[in-house]
Amino acid sequence: MRALRWHGKKDIRCDNHVPDPSIEDPRDAIIKVSSCAICGSDLHLYDGFMPGMMHGDIVGHEFMGEVMEVGSANKKLKVGDRVVVPFTICCGECDQCRRGNYSVCERSNRNKKVAEKLFGHTTAGLYGYTHLTGGYAGGQAEYVRVPFADVGPVVIPNGLTDEQVLFLGDIFPTGWQAAAQCEIEPTDTVAVWGAGPVGQFAIRSAILMGAEQVVCIDNVPERLSMARAGGAITINFDEESVVHRLHELTRGKGPEKCIDSVGMEAHAARSIDSMYDRVKQTMMLETDRPHVLREMIYVCRPAGVLSIPGVYGGLIDKIPFGAAMNKGLTFRMGQTHVNRWTDDLLTRIQEGQIDPSFVITHTVGLEDGPEMYKTFRDKHDGCVKVVLKP
Amino acid sequence: MSATDQEIKQEYRRNHAARKMAQRLGWLSIGLGVAELLMPGPLARTLGIPGGKTLLRFCGVREIASGVGLLVTKHPKPWMLGRVGGDVMDMAVLGGAVLAGDKPVHALLAAGTVAGVTSLDLACARGLATEDHLVTVYDYSDRSGFPESPDKMRGRASKQSDINTAPQVTGMAAADRETQTRH
Ligand SMILES: NC(=O)c1ccc[n+]([C@@H]2O[C@H](COP(=O)([O-])OP(=O)(O)OC[C@H]3O[C@@H](n4cnc5c(N)ncnc54)[C@H](O)[C@@H]3O)[C@@H](O)[C@H]2O)c1
Numbered sequence: 001m002r003a004l005r006w007h008g009k010k011d012i013r014c015d016n017h018v019p020d021p022s023i024e025d026p027r028d029a030i031i032k033v034s035s036c037a038i039c040g041s042d043l044h045l046y047d048g049f050m051p052g053m054m055h056g057d058i059v060g061h062e063f064m065g066e067v068m069e070v071g072s073a074n075k076k077l078k079v080g081d082r083v084v085v086p087f088t089i090c091c092g093e094c095d096q097c098r099r100g101n102y103s104v105c106e107r108s109n110r111n112k113k114v115a116e117k118l119f120g121h122t123t124a125g126l127y128g129y130t131h132l133t134g135g136y137a138g139g140q141a142e143y144v145r146v147p148f149a150d151v152g153p154v155v156i157p158n159g160l161t162d163e164q165v166l167f168l169g170d171i172f173p174t175g176w177q178a179a180a181q182c183e184i185e186p187t188d189t190v191a192v193w194g195a196g197p198v199g200q201f202a203i204r205s206a207i208l209m210g211a212e213q214v215v216c217i218d219n220v221p222e223r224l225s226m227a228r229a230g231g232a233i234t235i236n237f238d239e240e241s242v243v244h245r246l247h248e249l250t251r252g253k254g255p256e257k258c259i260d261s262v263g264m265e266a267h268a269a270r271s272i273d274s275m276y277d278r279v280k281q282t283m284m285l286e287t288d289r290p291h292v293l294r295e296m297i298y299v300c301r302p303a304g305v306l307s308i309p310g311v312y313g314g315l316i317d318k319i320p321f322g323a324a325m326n327k328g329l330t331f332r333m334g335q336t337h338v339n340r341w342t343d344d345l346l347t348r349i350q351e352g353q354i355d356p357s358f359v360i361t362h363t364v365g366l367e368d369g370p371e372m373y374k375t376f377r378d379k380h381d382g383c384v385k386v387v388l389k390p
Numbered sequence: 391m392s393a394t395d396q397e398i399k400q401e402y403r404r405n406h407a408a409r410k411m412a413q414r415l416g417w418l419s420i421g422l423g424v425a426e427l428l429m430p431g432p433l434a435r436t437l438g439i440p441g442g443k444t445l446l447r448f449c450g451v452r453e454i455a456s457g458v459g460l461l462v463t464k465h466p467k468p469w470m471l472g473r474v475g476g477d478v479m480d481m482a483v484l485g486g487a488v489l490a491g492d493k494p495v496h497a498l499l500a501a502g503t504v505a506g507v508t509s510l511d512l513a514c515a516r517g518l519a520t521e522d523h524l525v526t527v528y529d530y531s532d533r534s535g536f537p538e539s540p541d542k543m544r545g546r547a548s549k550q551s552d553i554n555t556a557p558q559v560t561g562m563a564a565a566d567r568e569t570q571t572r573h
């Protein structure tokens with residue numbers, strides 16, 4: 001089959017003779033991918049910031065398609081079902097899964113030992129996302145093996161297009177959980193850093209959850225125009241001071257809720273601290289650039305909430321923890337517990353409350369995928385979200 | 391294959407990040423230049439540069455000039471390329487000092503620092519060069535994703551959105567007391 005594989009930093013290729021996956025466990029299923037997407041998290045792999053990738057790993061974790069084959073113990077799926085596959089692999093039976101904490105499933109990570117060394121405990125297995133999370137083959141491919149396929153996959157009813165439901169597997173629930181973690185009150189200002197796909201869904205989720213005011217911060221004009229379309233007031237950090245504008249917009253109180261949908265590659269050359277982080281990151285003294293985190297701690301209203309869907313991989317430096325502690329801030333974060341939200345969000349899509357396809361700007365074949373990684377990363381050509389058709 | 395295009399509008403965009411970086415490198419230039427100009431003797435001795443003083447004074451003037459240039463100009467790119475040229479010169483001088491000077495270790499350390507700065511200069515010059523490309527402007531103001539205006543959609547989901555009311559089991563019902571080792 002054909003698949004996008006990681007061959008090193010900034011080297012993702014569309015390879016032609018990749019072995020087809022097969023059923024390895026009676027609960028498995030094999031999916032023929034009809035659509036998949038490139039996620040901001042994939043960029044961290046592309047840019048080489050996530051440790052634990054190996055030459056030849058198939059990437060991609062946002063995908064959907066048709067069930068081709070099911071294992072003998074799988075009672076949920078039938079051949080021919082159309083499914084969206086959440087990027088967090090979960091067993092459905094462990095203590096964490098039962099509590100709905102799917103992204104920290106205790107059983108789905110095949111490489112637990114490595115994860116435990118690094119993080120103290122294991123987290124869930126993920127598709128196409130390093131050997132720390134199980135080294136499972138990803139979904140930017142023609143076929144994918146789905147482990148625990150009687151738990152994760154969401155069966156899609158007729159009448160909805162791929163474009164409408166594809167993002168149920170990752171960025172829509174991610175934006176939604178980011179907003180839900182904020183426990184939004186009708187008087188809240190919610191500030192969202194990053195107008196990428198995750199930020200776009202966080203904005204719309206915060207609106208649906210009733211935030212009085214949603215403010216979005218980025219420096220890419222197209223993305224900011226999309227943010228405004230979704231109901232946000234925007235701040236271009238290249239042109240104005242984030243701190244001042246937020247101060248103005250909240251009459252000096254600061255936003256009650258702050259969402260970091262940027263993550264470890266925050267770039268902002270506007271202040272000396274990001275230069276410091278860039279240098280330390282290159283010298284491997286620090287793995288992640290926490291510029292947005294610092295800014296959120298500084299501007300957030302005391303007793304407010306910082307919700308962090310943006311991905312971090314390792315160590316960060318110079319976090320003003322004194323400010324965070326004394327201001328009584330709450331931090332909530334994590335990989336998304338996708339299955340916690342999928343049923344509800346699918347209903348909302350069916351009812352027409354939201355059509356997630358608004359975010360797609362580019363649709364190409366799998367063979368153009370490698371080129372699209374670049375376009376998406378550099379935000380060229382108005383790119384916000386790329387969908388690949390294998 | 392590309393974004394939904396209405397009539398195609400293009401513009402040149404400033405690379406703010408690169409410009410900020412250019413400013414900072416400008417200040418660095420001035421700092422270095424002043425040091426070279428005011429104390430060429432001690433510097434030449436520390437680095438073990440043969441025939442150093444005049445050369446360092448000259449480098450100092452060059453640094454200050456390119457620093458001031460970077461700070462006042464509206465078009466930093468040529469000034470930045472000037473800095474890269476200067477870096478090459480510094481490397482040549484320091485290379486000479488490593489090979490023939492009497493403080494090769496000091497000179498080597500300095501050369502390492504200059505190499506670091508050079509890579510910053512190059513990155514900055516590359517960033518500034520992107521300003522010469524025309525960028526197509528896309529307008530996504532019609533991509534709300536909502537069936538009605540955001541104001542009308544506000545609060546539609548406020549009841550069900552609580553992170554704790556989402557379908558999940560809690561308390562004893564969720565506890566797994568059998569598994570011996572917790573992962
Ligand atoms: N928690 C999860 O389960 C989950 C799921 C999907 C994605 N993510 C993460 O969410 C983050 C965003 O994903 P995406 O797909 O939207 O990616 P993206 O890279 O397209 O978006 C990031 C945006 O942040 C902007 N940005 C950079 N620095 C900034 C700064 N200092 N201030 C404000 N904005 C800044 C960029 O211009 C860009 O538009 C990534 O870290 C990704 O890994 C997490």
Ligand SMILES: [Zn+2]
Nearest residue numbers: 039040041170
């Ligand atoms: Zn993702």
Ligand SMILES: [Zn+2]
Nearest residue numbers: 091094097105
């Ligand atoms: Zn589990």
